[in-house]
Amino acid sequence: MSLDLLSAFIIGLLGSGHCIAMCGGITSMLTSALPSSSKSKHKYSAQQISTNNQKTYTKHSNKVILVVCYNLGRITSYAFIGAIVGFTGSIAAKNLGAPLATLRIISSIFMILLGLYLGQWLMWLNRIEAIGKYLWQYISPLASKAIPVNSPVKALTLGAVWGRLPCGLVYSTLTWALASGSMITGASIMLCFGLGTLPRLLTLSIGMTKIKNCLVNPTIRRTMALILISYGIYSLIVAYQQMF
Numbered sequence: 433m434s435l436d437l438l439s440a441f442i443i444g445l446l447g448s449g450h451c452i453a454m455c456g457g458i459t460s461m462l463t464s465a466l467p468s469s470s471k472s473k474h475k476y477s478a479q480q481i482s483t484n485n486q487k488t489y490t491k492h493s494n495k496v497i498l499v500v501c502y503n504l505g506r507i508t509s510y511a512f513i514g515a516i517v518g519f520t521g522s523i524a525a526k527n528l529g530a531p532l533a534t535l536r537i538i539s540s541i542f543m544i545l546l547g548l549y550l551g552q553w554l555m556w557l558n559r560i561e562a563i564g565k566y567l568w569q570y571i572s573p574l575a576s577k578a579i580p581v582n583s584p585v586k587a588l589t590l591g592a593v594w595g596r597l598p599c600g601l602v603y604s605t606l607t608w609a610l611a612s613g614s615m616i617t618g619a620s621i622m623l624c625f626g627l628g629t630l631p632r633l634l635t636l637s638i639g640m641t642k643i644k645n646c647l648v649n650p651t652i653r654r655t656m657a658l659i660l661i662s663y664g665i666y667s668l669i670v671a672y673q674q675m676f
Contacts, residue, residue, distance in 0.1 A: 436617075444624070502591040514623065542607045548657070
């Protein structure tokens with residue numbers, strides 16, 4: 433099961449470019465929630481410079497807090513959904529007699545499709561996002577109550593709402609949470625997925641150039657995508673053997 437958690441983290445890490453397209457505007461809004469410091473041409477005393485530096489540091493710290501709270505709300509939302517889906521899988525297995533091996537086959541197929549998607553060889557998963565657009569129109573108005581984002585509570589709320597964006601990566605990873613047949617494991621899988629998306633979203637808001645350059649490197653991206661495809665094929669074979 434540790435391989436499932438690692439795979440979920442890799443999916444989030446590789447798919448974080450997609451997350452920037454979906455959530456990057458929100459992260460940018462968070463970083464602009466507080467006024468930026470501007471340089472002045474006037475001369476100041478040492479005490480004034482010290483005061484201005486302190487204010488700049490405080491504003492930067494507040495921005496970081498908002499970004500952290502937003503991502504905490506978003507990742508917690510993923511874990512909560514994963515717990516529900518994992519619990520649903522366990523109920524289906526125990527009370528309805530649905531074999532987990534069947535769910536594992538489905539999740540393995542999605543793992544292969546995810547690898548193809550993240551390697552940019554086959555983009556079928558884009559179509560899956562249409563499934564959640566109907567539900568999203570009822571959830572999205574909740575985000576307006578958290579705007580303007582000027583407090584940690586509002587940032588947490590906005591992150592929790594945006595964690596339910598219609599996203600093919602999230603839906604695909606949820607199939608692994610479902611196949612786990614466990615509420616705790618389902619939550620852990622989605623938690624690892626959310627943590628995987630964190631580095632690149634932080635590069636957008638806080639600025640970690642080296643991490644960003646590493647994540648967009650085509651060789652690294654495709655190598656990790658091939659690893660996911662290989663694991664998906666392996667899991668598919670194991671699940672098939674369990675059924676027959």
